[in-house]
Amino acid sequence: MSSVSLRSSPLRSPKMKKEETFLGKLGGTLARKKKAREVSDLQEEGKNAINSPMSPALADLHPEDTLLEENEERTMIDPTSKDDPKFKELVKVLIDWINEVLVEDRIIVKQLEEDLFDGQVLQKLLETLAGCKLNVAEVTQSEIGQKQKLQTVLEAVQELLRPHGWALPWTVDAIHGKNLVAILHLLVSLATHFRAPIRLPEHVSVQVVVVRKREGLLHSSHVTEELTTTTEQMMGRFERDAFDTLFDHAPDKLSLVKKSLITFVNKHLNKLNLEVTELETQFADGVYLVLLMGLLEDYFVPLHNFYLTPDGFDQKVHNVSFAFELMLDGGLQKPKARPEDVVSLDLKSTLRVLYNLFNKYKNAE
Numbered sequence: 001m002s003s004v005s006l007r008s009s010p011l012r013s014p015k016m017k018k019e020e021t022f023l024g025k026l027g028g029t030l031a032r033k034k035k036a037r038e039v040s041d042l043q044e045e046g047k048n049a050i051n052s053p054m055s056p057a058l059a060d061l062h063p064e065d066t067l068l069e070e071n072e073e074r075t076m077i078d079p080t081s082k083d084d085p086k087f088k089e090l091v092k093v094l095i096d097w098i099n100e101v102l103v104e105d106r107i108i109v110k111q112l113e114e115d116l117f118d119g120q121v122l123q124k125l126l127e128t129l130a131g132c133k134l135n136v137a138e139v140t141q142s143e144i145g146q147k148q149k150l151q152t153v154l155e156a157v158q159e160l161l162r163p164h165g166w167a168l169p170w171t172v173d174a175i176h177g178k179n180l181v182a183i184l185h186l187l188v189s190l191a192t193h194f195r196a197p198i199r200l201p202e203h204v205s206v207q208v209v210v211v212r213k214r215e216g217l218l219h220s221s222h223v224t225e226e227l228t229t230t231t232e233q234m235m236g237r238f239e240r241d242a243f244d245t246l247f248d249h250a251p252d253k254l255s256l257v258k259k260s261l262i263t264f265v266n267k268h269l270n271k272l273n274l275e276v277t278e279l280e281t282q283f284a285d286g287v288y289l290v291l292l293m294g295l296l297e298d299y300f301v302p303l304h305n306f307y308l309t310p311d312g313f314d315q316k317v318h319n320v321s322f323a324f325e326l327m328l329d330g331g332l333q334k335p336k337a338r339p340e341d342v343v344s345l346d347l348k349s350t351l352r353v354l355y356n357l358f359n360k361y362k363n364a365e
Contacts, residue, residue, distance in 0.1 A: 073212040077180055078222070081206035089201045090227060094187045097198045101128050112187070113178040119149035122175075122186075126153055129194045130160070131312035147172055154186075160314075161189060181208055181225050188228060194313075195344045204228040261354045264362060268295040279354065280347050285310045286319025286339075289353070293326040296361045301326075316343040332356055 081087055091112065098109045098121070105124055109115045116122055123134055134156060136149045150172045158168060168189075174182035191198060204227045211220050258279055265276050269292060276282045283289055287308060294301040306322050307315040320339035328334060335356065337349030 070213055070216070073210060075179060075181065075208050075210050078207035078209055081208075084204075084206075086201045086204045087206060087227075090184065090188075090204045093198050093200060094184070094191065097191060097196055098125060098187075101125060112183050113180050116183055117176050117178045118146040119153050119175075122153045123149060125190070126156055129190065130156075130314060132156070132314060143176075147176055150175055157186070157190070160193060181206065181227075184227050193340065195340060195346065200228050202228055202230050257351065257355075261351065261358055264358050265292060265354065268292060268361075271295060279350055280345055283350050283354070284343055284345050285316045286321075286323055286342070289323035289342075290319055290326065292357070293323055293330065296357065297326070297330050313343060327356070330360075332360060 095109050095112065099107070102109075102121070102124055105128070107121060107124060109121060119136075120139075123136060127133055134152055136152045137145060154170070154172060154175070161168060169185045170179075170182035175186065188200060190196075191200065206225050206227060208223050208225050209220060210223060211218060213219075261279060262276055265288070269276060269288065272291060272295070274288065274291070276288065286306065287310065290301055290306050306319045310316045310319055317339045320342045324335055324339060333356070335353050337346070337352050341349035342353065
């Protein structure tokens with residue numbers, strides 16, 4: 001760790017107005033109060049504070065990265081991490097995914113920090129993925145308006161992810177401050193939660209330089225940020241079971257299993273004049289699962305407890321989650337599948353849920 005003193009600023013000269021205009025864009029309030037030479041010196045000292053013998057030089061360091069208020073902290077990705085092929089692949093995969101999701105909105109993202117910081121693209125992305133509409137202004141130019149929009153978007157994300165115990169390593173200030181690490185954490189979480197049809201590169205980590213000002217001195221440190229783990233961990237998969245083997249090695253028997261499950265569920269759903277023909281889609285909104293549990297356990301499920309005609313991803317997830325609760329009440333083990341998996345038409349997850357019901361209730365009259 002190294003440190004450097006921050007120099008006091010002398011009186012400004014009228015000749016510095018042109019330079020101050022440029023520096024004001026780079027360094028904010030403190031930069032506007034310093035002469036060009038002294039700002040240059042300060043930038044050099046900031047580089048020296050960070051470039052310890054044990055760390056690589058930060059060629060991309062900007063003046064605003066060292067012009068800090070007391071106790072203020074700033075982070076940046078080490079340039080060597082940015083050059084890592086797996087990091088570049090992660091960024092590209094996420095950009096391509098966003099552009100694919102938002103193709104009908106004619107939104108094209110080219111650079112994550114510059115295109116996502118104001119909340120506009122994030123709003124559209126979440127609304128499209130979740131099938132919802134956020135109550136925010138469509139266009140916000142002011143910093144206050146942008147942060148308000150971001151706050152609303154991130155609160156909606158929190159409502160989706162918090163129930164699953166996910167860590168949320170991002171803030172409004174970090175996203176609005178174009179913190180690429182925070183933005184990547186957010187996007188990886190969204191892609192994982194919504195089962196994005198992409199393959200994220202595994203074990204992507206970056207070295208992050210943290211610069212902090214304490215008692216007039218700049219202090220730096222390096223930390224490792226893990227952006228992705230394994231596909232299995234990120235997607236919440238469990239140990240392999242009979243259905244993994246069935247899909248991988250005995251696909252010819254899959255149709256037989258599906259027919260058996262269809263016969264089983266229709267034996268009970270027919271009592272309500274309902275019939276299932278496609279397991280892939282007809283359980284995805286959770287309605288048949290809820291009704292099936294009521295029939296199997298011989299009780300009426302109050303209609304106010306679930307959405308009979310669900311609208312959007314969230315209401316479907318609510319239905320499936322409620323059906324899972326009924327299963328637990330009926331003495332079944334917690335399903336290995338996630339509600340989001342069933343809603344996202346993941347056949348293997350749906351089969352796992354139905355097979356558990358089949359095993360317990362196959363002899364029920």
